[in-house]
Amino acid sequence: MNTQFSADLHKEKKFWHAFHCCVGAAVLVASGWLFDLRPTWAQTGEKQIFALDIRSGHVVADKRTIRVTQDDRVELQWTANEAVELHLHGYDIRLDIKRDEPGTMIFKASIAGRFPVGIHGAGGHGNVVYLEVLP
Numbered sequence: 001m002n003t004q005f006s007a008d009l010h011k012e013k014k015f016w017h018a019f020h021c022c023v024g025a026a027v028l029v030a031s032g033w034l035f036d037l038r039p040t041w042a043q044t045g046e047k048q049i050f051a052l053d054i055r056s057g058h059v060v061a062d063k064r065t066i067r068v069t070q071d072d073r074v075e076l077q078w079t080a081n082e083a084v085e086l087h088l089h090g091y092d093i094r095l096d097i098k099r100d101e102p103g104t105m106i107f108k109a110s111i112a113g114r115f116p117v118g119i120h121g122a123g124g125h126g127n128v129v130y131l132e133v134l135p
């Protein structure tokens with residue numbers, strides 16, 4: 001092995017060492033994001049996501065009751081085939097959904113009980129979904 005060659009080899013080792021450090025840092029950042037390393041006080045309750053599609057004023061039968069546990073972080077993702085104004089009673093959250101334009105209600109299920117989500121407007125006040133928050 002001549003000296004020039006061993007110097008090159010050393011340079012190459014340095015490069016790979018730096019490369020691995022960068023990759024390691026990136027993996028650490030990504031895993032922190034994946035495993036949610038935020039402090040525990042920010043993590044009360046589970047995150048619960050529901051996709052709800054309204055077809056002519058109704059949601060498919062098996063999704064008409066949504067059950068969560070108190071303090072869960074709830075996300076209701078709505079779609080509809082016609083414009084509707086939704087109202088989650090009890091929590092008093094209103095949301096206008098346009099035809100084929102999704103909308104989301106995000107809230108913490110801080111109040112236990114059974115709450116209807118109604119459609120406001122011409123068709124009266126029909127309930128499309130019931131939210132059940134178990135204490």
Ligand SMILES: [Cu+2]
Nearest residue numbers: 087089118120
């Ligand atoms: Cu209402």
